[in-house]
Amino acid sequence: MVLTGAGMSAESGVPTFRGESGLWRSYRPEELATPEAFSRDPLLVWEWYAWRRGLIAACEPNPGHTALARFMLRPSRTTTLVTQNVDGLHTRALERAHQEEPTGGGGLATPGEIPEGARAIEVHGTIAGDRCSECHLRSAAVPVDLTSVDTLPRCTECGGLLRPDVVWFGEALDEAVLSAAFEAAGNADVCLVAGTSAVVHPAASVPLATLHNGGDLIEVNPESTPLSRHARVRLAGPSGEVLPALLDPLG
Numbered sequence: 001m002v003l004t005g006a007g008m009s010a011e012s013g014v015p016t017f018r019g020e021s022g023l024w025r026s027y028r029p030e031e032l033a034t035p036e037a038f039s040r041d042p043l044l045v046w047e048w049y050a051w052r053r054g055l056i057a058a059c060e061p062n063p064g065h066t067a068l069a070r071f072m073l074r075p076s077r078t079t080t081l082v083t084q085n086v087d088g089l090h091t092r093a094l095e096r097a098h099q100e101e102p103t104g105g106g107g108l109a110t111p112g113e114i115p116e117g118a119r120a121i122e123v124h125g126t127i128a129g130d131r132c133s134e135c136h137l138r139s140a141a142v143p144v145d146l147t148s149v150d151t152l153p154r155c156t157e158c159g160g161l162l163r164p165d166v167v168w169f170g171e172a173l174d175e176a177v178l179s180a181a182f183e184a185a186g187n188a189d190v191c192l193v194a195g196t197s198a199v200v201h202p203a204a205s206v207p208l209a210t211l212h213n214g215g216d217l218i219e220v221n222p223e224s225t226p227l228s229r230h231a232r233v234r235l236a237g238p239s240g241e242v243l244p245a246l247l248d249p250l251g
């Protein structure tokens with residue numbers, strides 16, 4: 001299995017959360033990515049997400065996403081991809097790689113549709129969707145008018161404020177999604193962890209399930225993390241360079 005984080009998209013131009021370039025104005029993610037921040041100042045939180053949506057829309061998957069996508073789509077398809085990222089770049093890379101070789105070598109897949117087992121499990125949701133903050137109804141992202149709090153998008157069912165369909169601090173991750181991630185990790189003989197600071201739980205604990213069952217960790221990150229001491233192999237470089245070198249020959 002593979003667990004990825006924001007560093008995976010750094011070479012695509014998507015800023016990470018922590019570290020020098022990880023700040024937005026003077027706010028830390030812990031100050032914006034919370035239900036309390038949204039209740040206190042929904043306009044500020046929406047400004048951050050609108051800025052990020054625009055930025056992500058202009059970004060492309062990088063060679064790390066592509067190498068991983070090709071690896072996921074190889075005929076045996078025994079790898080599960082779990083991502084903390086909400087940017088959808090894994091899915092875009094998978095769609096592209098699948099289009100290049102729609103059958104994935106297996107001869108069964110429909111062009112355009114990523115085969116079931118090869119889809120990314122997005123444990124922190126997606127920035128491309130909205131959800132009602134009151135009745136939790138999900139919808140595709142609608143345009144956001146940032147003129148004032150009164151112009152922010154509202155739920156067509158109950159009139160509650162819409163919010164991005166992502167998981168904020170203090171919110172539970174979707175139970176089925178999280179179980180799928182832990183199950184994949186528990187069954188894996190290798191967990192490849194790329195581009196995460198591994199400080200946000202429960203996602204950061206997912207690789208421990210591989211270790212507990214006797215599997216190994218491979219970490220790809222220019223910096224060390226709390227998982228580094230558990231890693232059998234540490235590849236201290238950018239994922240856009242390391243993953244193609246690692247996975248293309250294997251794939």
Ligand code: BJW
Pocket residue numbers: 004005006007008010011016017018019022029033084085086124166167168169170171172173194195196197198199200201202220221222223225237238239240
């Ligand atoms: C490169 C690179 C290159 C750079 N190549 N690498 C246990 C212990 C302590 C605390 C907790 C705990 N369990 C739960 C908590 C509380 C909290 C938490 O973890 N807090 C810690 C920060 C202390 N967790 C939660 O609140 C979670 N919910 C929860 O536990 O609910 C319980 C509950 C149960 C029942 C009812 C109610 C509640 C939810 C966490 C949600 C996190 N959400 C965010 C925002 C998502 C939406 C959005 O995008 O806006 O998710 S926060 C942010 O952090 C985002 C990320 O997915 C997440 C992880 O960050 P990531 O991906 O690791 O990025 P960075 O920036 O930290 O690191 C980048 C890394 O890349 C660095 O290491 C670089 O070196 C590296 N890098 N360039 C490779 N080119």
Ligand code: ZN
Pocket residue numbers: 132133134135136137155156157158159160
């Ligand atoms: Zn609603």
